[in-house]
Amino acid sequence: MRIAIASGKGGTGKTTVAVNLALALGSAQLLDCDVEEPNCNLFLGFDMEKQEDVFLPYPVIDQHKCTLCGRCADICQFNAIASLSKSIMLFPKLCHGCGGCSLICCEGAILEKVRSIGTIEKGIDDSFNIELLHGILNISEPMASPVIRQLQEHIDDSTVVIIDSPPGTACPVIAAVADMDYCVLVTEPTPFGLNDLVLAVDVVRQIGIPFGVVINRHGIGDDAVEEYCHAENIPILLKIPFGRDIAVLYSKGIPFVKEMPEWGSNFRDMYRNICGCISSESGV
């Protein structure tokens, strides 16, 4: 079972939901795919060990062999190569490492090198039987998706897998959510929350996986998010109240299921609900 926790924007509480769900289930693999700012371990405090680098190939041009035909610049969809009158220029940070340019070069003038764009780290907590993996994108590197994809190569399908997705609705979110069985969209009951939820719903519907909504900070704002979910037939899986107790624990970096056991049972109910949704979708 693979569950992605996503949100249309940052700061809605998806990391809170991912961490508390993992702790409530007590036996899970948690992948923090928010590789520009992985936050799960701020709440878990595991000892993390580096597993590997994430390498991305990039082309290097031998100007002695190059005939300036310009075919490599023409094929590059990401404008990482510019064909000038006297040379070919390369912009490695724009390169997606697709290898197209080296394939098209008839002169053998393009070699591929690799550079590290990030790392994968792992930590294990035996008391909760939770394995946490997170990716860290190197500062100034623009491409999160290769780190997310390599992180997901560590998925262990013999257990429940919870993915903390990047915020927003761009490519990294799609990379994080695409192969999941279910997506939990976390939002808050405000006009901004509704606006971002509508965008996120659009993305998840296009990907084509079942999904439901968690309303965080329930009690602030208005009922528009709930009305939207009812109108769109989207299940509301959980409402987490805007309360002092939870806010104080959050500010101390303590997952609230640790101090408020009733919430462990709420998250386990949510998980059973998700399992039921998947079973009915698949006709089981």
Ligand code: SF4
């Ligand atoms: S395709 Fe090869 S020969 Fe042509 S411009 Fe690019 S590097 Fe030079």
Ligand code: SF4
């Ligand atoms: S490897 Fe792909 S993305 Fe990178 S420069 Fe070549 S064609 Fe462009």
